[in-house]
Amino acid sequence: MTMLTLVWYFTICTLLCQSIVFGQRIVAVGDIHGDYHRMLTILKFSGIVDDDAHWAGGDTIFVQTGDIVDRGDDTIKLYQLIQKLQEEAPLHGGQVVSLLGNHEIMNLSGDWRYVSEHDIQIFGGVEERKKAFAPEGWIGRDLVEKNLTAKVGTSVFVHGGIHPSFAQEGVEGINLKTRQTILDYVESRGRHDPYKVFGGHGPTWYRGYALDDGNICSILDEALDLLEADRMVMGHTVQRDGMIHTRCGGKAVLIDIGISHVYGGHFGALEIVGDELTALYRDGRRRLLVDRGRPKMIHQEL
Ligand SMILES: *[C@@H]1O[C@H](CO)[C@@H](O)[C@H](O)[C@H]1NC(C)=O
Numbered sequence: 018m019t020m021l022t023l024v025w026y027f028t029i030c031t032l033l034c035q036s037i038v039f040g041q042r043i044v045a046v047g048d049i050h051g052d053y054h055r056m057l058t059i060l061k062f063s064g065i066v067d068d069d070a071h072w073a074g075g076d077t078i079f080v081q082t083g084d085i086v087d088r089g090d091d092t093i094k095l096y097q098l099i100q101k102l103q104e105e106a107p108l109h110g111g112q113v114v115s116l117l118g119n120h121e122i123m124n125l126s127g128d129w130r131y132v133s134e135h136d137i138q139i140f141g142g143v144e145e146r147k148k149a150f151a152p153e154g155w156i157g158r159d160l161v162e163k164n165l166t167a168k169v170g171t172s173v174f175v176h177g178g179i180h181p182s183f184a185q186e187g188v189e190g191i192n193l194k195t196r197q198t199i200l201d202y203v204e205s206r207g208r209h210d211p212y213k214v215f216g217g218h219g220p221t222w223y224r225g226y227a228l229d230d231g232n233i234c235s236i237l238d239e240a241l242d243l244l245e246a247d248r249m250v251m252g253h254t255v256q257r258d259g260m261i262h263t264r265c266g267g268k269a270v271l272i273d274i275g276i277s278h279v280y281g282g283h284f285g286a287l288e289i290v291g292d293e294l295t296a297l298y299r300d301g302r303r304r305l306l307v308d309r310g311r312p313k314m315i316h317q318e319l
Pocket residue numbers: 114115162163164188189192
């Protein structure tokens with residue numbers, strides 16, 4: 018790299034990259050759904066935590082794209098782990114970015130359809146669990162501060178997907194509207210959603226980039242242009258073979274591999290370093306091949 022390229026890069030980067038140094042490692046994990054054991058295993062082989070579950074990622078930026086909760090039983094252990102890593106990472110120059118998924122939001126609106134009986138018992142009963150998830154409770158307090166989306170380097174991370182109608186607000190705009198309305202949304206038990214950020218076409222629910230055919234890649238291009246990003250990394254739509262897949266020439270990256278035992282119990286994470294995307298599995302690293310052909314249909318799951 019010549020000096021000029023470097024200067025050019027850092028100028029652009031201060032504008033766009035949001036506190037990421039070129040080549041800084043990003044590791045992203047999708048839906049966890051209450052499976053602490055598998056989450057911990059993934060974090061270990063990805064170099065994010067050590068054997069005692071303490072931060073070992075150095076200056077890595079670790080992103081979790083939502084749906085920590087529901088279906089499995091380990092809600093308490095998982096939120097405790099995330100909160101601990103959020104405190105430890107910055108001491109080593111790292112960072113934990115933890116985003117809201119539709120299941121966090123379902124809880125916000127009092128929708129407990131997917132909460133397991135055992136999970137409620139671990140909390141000590143329905144009332145205790147409600148208390149923990151209330152906006153002033155130890156989990157709820159954190160949830161109402163969380164963002165729907167984050168741009169790290171040139172990648173945008175989100176639970177479901179950002180349709181252009183939301184992308185025009187930009188990452189900041191989407192997060193601002195979320196914070197402005199989340200408490201009212203909670204109090205109204207899911208009725209007050211003036212910007213529809215929590216709704217079925219909002220960033221935590223939209224599945225177009227993961228499932229639709231036709232001109233979906235040009236819709237994604239439009240969204241990425243608006244967000245000034247190279248790719249969108251998404252959870253929410255389970256990849257039944259337990260592998261991370263890409264679509265639209267690598268611009269859509271699908272990282273919900275069904276980690277929870279409820280979904281098959283697969284182990285994997287996405288690593289991004291510069292423009293290199295690598296899937297990290299238990300048995301090794303795999304450069305992500307871009308599925309240039311016709312995207313294949315994937316199972317639809319809530
Ligand atoms: C949410 O995102 C904004 C930028 O959009 C950032 O300043 C803030 O720190 C984020 N909050 C959390 C809890 O990550």
